[in-house]
Amino acid sequence: MGPINIFIHELGHATGILLTMKEREANLFLGAPNSRSCLKFKIGRVNFHIRIASEGFCYIKKEESDESVEKVTPIKEIIIMASGPIFSFMAAFLALILSYYIEGNFKRLVVAFAILSFATFINTAIPHRYKSRNKYLNGIKSDGLVIKEILRKNKEKSV
Structure with a gap:
């Protein structure tokens, strides 16, 4: 269940990229970003690198040329960062409805998935x-912390 939950969360970030960046592509990694032993494929503007x-x-x-590349504004970055936790929350909500x-064992599995999805939402939305x-996660900022830092930085610029 964990890899599916993580995939949904990262798919949220990829969706945020697609919605805010009309000319850019998203790289979605399930597993270490430098892993060579993974399933690689592309759907639209999303490059998938998948392993358990x-x-x-x-x-x-x-992009190779940085001159004509669409820039990531603070609001776009906030949308991209918030999209992962939003997808995790939506997965939890939809699993609870389902x-x-x-009935039976499948219901227990779906409820467990809902709990895991909600825990992922909380863990990624809280700034820390x-x-x-x-080694790939240690010290990495949560989505909530990145959003908090963007808001703080823009508040300081406006003062």
């Missing part, structure tokens, strides 16, 4: 740095 893992990442694809219409034994 407990972490995920989504980046705006770097759980009312099913991740503390992990995983």
Whole structure:
């Protein structure tokens, strides 16, 4: 369930990129961003790099020429960063609704997925740095912390 939950969260970030950046592509990684042993494919403007893992990442694809490239404004970055937690929350909400219409062991699985999705929403929305034994996550800023820093930086500019 974990990798599916992480995939949905990162798909949220990719959707945020697609909605705010008309000329750019998203790179979605399920697993380490530098992993060579993964399934790679492209759908539209999203490049997927998938393997079974407990972490995920989504980046705006770097362009070779920086002159004509669409810029990431603070509001676009906030939308992109908020899209991951929003997708996690929506997954939790939809799984809870679905759980009312099913019975048995599958219901338990769907409720567990809803709880995991809601925990992912909380963990990524609250501003903090991740503390992990995983070298790719340790010290990384949560989505909430990135948004908080963008808002603080723009507030300081306007004063």
